[in-house]
Amino acid sequence: MFLVEQMHKRKFQKLLKKEIDRMTAFKDQSYFDTLSAPKKILGREDKIQELLGMIVGYKKNFVPPLVSVYGRSGSGKSTLVKFVLDNLPDISTCIVNLRKSKTIFGASNLILEELQGKTITNSNGLNKAIENVESAIVQKLEHEKKNTLFILLDEADSILNDKRGNPSDFFYKLLTIIEDLKKQNYLVSIITISNNLFDQYNLDDRVKSRIGNNHILFDPYSKDEIVDILKEISDKALHEKVDLPILQQCAHLSSSIHGDARRAIDLLHSAAKLAIKENQPISKDHVAQANDLLDSDFVLQFLKTAPYHMKVICYVIGQSTFVSGKQWHYTSAIEKVYSNVLPEDKKNLGYRRVSDLLNELAQAGILESSTKTLGRYGSGKMYRLKFPADIIGKYFPEKFVLWEQMKNEYYSVNHDPDVKYNRDPRLKFDRFEGIKKYQELLGQF
Numbered sequence: 001m002f003l004v005e006q007m008h009k010r011k012f013q014k015l016l017k018k019e020i021d022r023m024t025a026f027k028d029q030s031y032f033d034t035l036s037a038p039k040k041i042l043g044r045e046d047k048i049q050e051l052l053g054m055i056v057g058y059k060k061n062f063v064p065p066l067v068s069v070y071g072r073s074g075s076g077k078s079t080l081v082k083f084v085l086d087n088l089p090d091i092s093t094c095i096v097n098l099r100k101s102k103t104i105f106g107a108s109n110l111i112l113e114e115l116q117g118k119t120i121t122n123s124n125g126l127n128k129a130i131e132n133v134e135s136a137i138v139q140k141l142e143h144e145k146k147n148t149l150f151i152l153l154d155e156a157d158s159i160l161n162d163k164r165g166n167p168s169d170f171f172y173k174l175l176t177i178i179e180d181l182k183k184q185n186y187l188v189s190i191i192t193i194s195n196n197l198f199d200q201y202n203l204d205d206r207v208k209s210r211i212g213n214n215h216i217l218f219d220p221y222s223k224d225e226i227v228d229i230l231k232e233i234s235d236k237a238l239h240e241k242v243d244l245p246i247l248q249q250c251a252h253l254s255s256s257i258h259g260d261a262r263r264a265i266d267l268l269h270s271a272a273k274l275a276i277k278e279n280q281p282i283s284k285d286h287v288a289q290a291n292d293l294l295d296s297d298f299v300l301q302f303l304k305t306a307p308y309h310m311k312v313i314c315y316v317i318g319q320s321t322f323v324s325g326k327q328w329h330y331t332s333a334i335e336k337v338y339s340n341v342l343p344e345d346k347k348n349l350g351y352r353r354v355s356d357l358l359n360e361l362a363q364a365g366i367l368e369s370s371t372k373t374l375g376r377y378g379s380g381k382m383y384r385l386k387f388p389a390d391i392i393g394k395y396f397p398e399k400f401v402l403w404e405q406m407k408n409e410y411y412s413v414n415h416d417p418d419v420k421y422n423r424d425p426r427l428k429f430d431r432f433e434g435i436k437k438y439q440e441l442l443g444q445f
Ligand SMILES: Nc1ncnc2c1ncn2[C@@H]1O[C@H](COP(=O)(O)OP(=O)(O)OP(=O)(O)O)[C@@H](O)[C@H]1O
Pocket: 033, 034, 035, 036, 037, 038, 040, 041, 042, 043, 044, 071, 072, 073, 074, 075, 076, 077, 078, 079, 080, 194, 195, 229, 261, 262, 265
């Protein structure tokens, strides 16, 4: 007698049939695929026009050396730029996603691989890699009998933040070969896609001056635009029509915090799967459940593989947000709490490295950043979590139980007429003695 039921062929067939039957609710699930190009592009005609205005000069022997396309995640940058390049006549393209490399040498190799299918080893150095890029461009254009090439560097932030390498030098070298190729009557233009304006990265003036004003900002989609995209997708992907309020809820949840078409599509897809599992039409409850699932899946997967100090920083922001209810935190405040919670045997990374890690967390989609001008004190960078703080807390269960206590104490002190900070609405988290006590308790991170 088995305690656990045996799996056998017939039973497996039954399970398979049940799952396939469920899938019949979908007409074509590929419409929900946010990793490939959408089958239909909606809106953004102004951005297509703007990009065309900058690059179509190749028809009259001119291209700008570099165009910077920037904006928040999921605002359609990659989709639109690729669509334009796919549909321009008589040009050649080299499309590379720099997320696959973290260094400028790796980036050169990705370009080389895309151009000629061959990479070189690290020992050859960056100069050799760039030299090979130049000859590979000539070979490709000769082979295709064309004279214009657009190099699309998607997710360029990955190398622009490379503090160990010299991204400025990398771009300068690329721009130099573009000038060289121009003398040989080849037109080459780089289009970078990043989350921030190219100018905001630490680049030399010699690079900035060559970029000039060729910037295109993709602002986040409005809720109505996201609803239109979702409507088109749900009509094609599902047999049953999805009610407008459901689409509006998906758009609302992904625009208020994320502002992201990809996120909205993933949300609707997950809600549809939950509804189909229950054999029900999609409800607002399914969307809310799917939203929680997406958030925690993403955060927990991220934390699982994040390096130690990054985890500590996530923890610090989670705790500060949860306890104080305050969403935005300055780098200096985060760094202070970070120093407090770090165990003695761990090396404190210091302000600059903490600030780098915060940047990386913003790039990874865990945090959102904002720069605040502080009058004569310059400007300060602030961060907030893109997810409810308790999702972070749940990753640290034994510490999370203390957060509730800290929150109560924070609240009571904050409302105690005898406490002198109570009138300051910006009560500083780290100045607060009650929290400090818990901070010490939590010291052994
Ligand atoms: N105008 C649009 N019409 C239809 N679908 C769109 C549109 N814009 C975005 N999408 C959908 O959203 C997904 C994300 O868009 P895209 O990858 O272009 O965003 P992005 O701004 O490049 O984001 P990231 O910075 O994260 O790479 C696409 O795969 C596509 O499915």
